[in-house]
Amino acid sequence: MTDLEYPWAEHPEPGTTLEVAPGVRWLTMPMGGSLNHINLYLLEDRDGWWVVDTGLPLPDVSALWETVFERELGGRPVIGVICTHMHPDHVGQSHYITERFHCPLYMTRAEYYQARAFSGGGNNYGNWVARDFYVRAGMPAAYLDELRRQWEKRSSDGMSMPQMPAGYQRLEHGDVLDIGGQTWQVVVGSGHSPEHACLYCPALKVLLSGDQILPIITSNVSVHPTEPEANPLKDWMESHDRLLKLPPDLLVLPAHNLPFYGVRERLRELISHHEDRMLAIEEHCVTPATAKELLPVLFARELDPRQMMMALGEAIAHLHLLMHKNRIERRLDEDGHYRFRSIDPDLARRSHPDRHDAPSDGPMLV
Numbered sequence: 589m590t591d592l593e594y595p596w597a598e599h600p601e602p603g604t605t606l607e608v609a610p611g612v613r614w615l616t617m618p619m620g621g622s623l624n625h626i627n628l629y630l631l632e633d634r635d636g637w638w639v640v641d642t643g644l645p646l647p648d649v650s651a652l653w654e655t656v657f658e659r660e661l662g663g664r665p666v667i668g669v670i671c672t673h674m675h676p677d678h679v680g681q682s683h684y685i686t687e688r689f690h691c692p693l694y695m696t697r698a699e700y701y702q703a704r705a706f707s708g709g710g711n712n713y714g715n716w717v718a719r720d721f722y723v724r725a726g727m728p729a730a731y732l733d734e735l736r737r738q739w740e741k742r743s744s745d746g747m748s749m750p751q752m753p754a755g756y757q758r759l760e761h762g763d764v765l766d767i768g769g770q771t772w773q774v775v776v777g778s779g780h781s782p783e784h785a786c787l788y789c790p791a792l793k794v795l796l797s798g799d800q801i802l803p804i805i806t807s808n809v810s811v812h813p814t815e816p817e818a819n820p821l822k823d824w825m826e827s828h829d830r831l832l833k834l835p836p837d838l839l840v841l842p843a844h845n846l847p848f849y850g851v852r853e854r855l856r857e858l859i860s861h862h863e864d865r866m867l868a869i870e871e872h873c874v875t876p877a878t879a880k881e882l883l884p885v886l887f888a889r890e891l892d893p894r895q896m897m898m899a900l901g902e903a904i905a906h907l908h909l910l911m912h913k914n915r916i917e918r919r920l921d922e923d924g925h926y927r928f929r930s931i932d933p934d935l936a937r938r939s940h941p942d943r944h945d946a947p948s949d950g951p952m953l954v
């Protein structure tokens with residue numbers, strides 16, 4: 589792994605904030621699972637504060653926000669909420685905060701409408717579209733029942749989609765926000781979510797990277813049944829190529845793990861990680877395989893049904909980019925499963941079996 593530089597060794601205590609650049613404060617909110625936290629940021633303006641990302645839709649998180657409002661904002665209000673993307677750990681408290689202060693929510697259009705579409709249970713798995721998707725990936729039909737049971741449990745851990753604010757203000761790539769006399773540019777990436785907004789302040793040399801660039805964990809890049817032929821890893825790799833044009837000496841403030849220096853090193857590492865995963869899959873597919881059969885190439889341990897869903901989504905994302913690059917082909921067999929086979933005549937020259945990155949422990953669930 590590349591050596592990145594981490595100016596702070598610890599996260600701020602819940603309910604407190606830490607100034608990480610002039611007018612930029614860092615706080616964390618709790619999450620379940622191995623990740624256990626999300627980083628959120630406050631930007632100071634003349635009349636109040638902007639909140640960047642909001643935490644899971646759980647009562648404990650709302651209570652922690654009240655502590656922050658009371659002790660950390662100098663008696664001034666929140667005047668805007670920016671959500672980098674539509675995942676529940678980012679938008680979970682957006683309704684609570686915008687109702688509390690009657691302030692606007694800012695998001696990109698694709699993120700806002702996807703959040704609206706999936707809130708209220710719009711993303712359920714009891715339909716033929718999802719069944720076809722998972723059976724083609726190599727799963728037995730009974731897996732869908734198990735997945736549905738898992739999905740019904742999600743609201744208790746805050747991972748279901750929350751109610752969203754009734755309206756929003758649109759952010760687009762290239763927009764510039766004036767906050768407290770500083771200009772923040774909206775930099776859009778894609779792949780982890782459809783139209784993810786990062787915020788870049790050239791004067792402060794700070795990038796709020798959301799889940800688009802994380803220093804330690806690898807963001808989930810998945811194909812989902814709602815768009816079974818999607819190619820999100822292509823979007824992800826192209827976004828990383830574009831983000832490499834950012835200045836190398838930025839302080840990156842990510843949504844998970846710790847703030848860091850070394851944006852280009854990390855982007856290159858992520859690009860080569862996915863290239864390595866694709867080559868490992870390609871080598872494996874000399875013998876035709878289903879997406880399910882490829883999971884041990886990517887993940888080291890047994891997966892529960894929800895992890896399995898995320899892991900399959902990631903495997904299929906790699907397969908779709910390989911198909912797009914004409915390195916593998918796909919065939920629908922009589923058993924209803926897709927099988928993937930390597931077709932690039934250059935594979936023997938490029939391959940290096942037994943020299944790949946070790947499989948990941950499990951898929952990322954955010």
Ligand SMILES: [Zn+2]
Pocket residue numbers: 673675780781799954
């Ligand atoms: Zn996310």
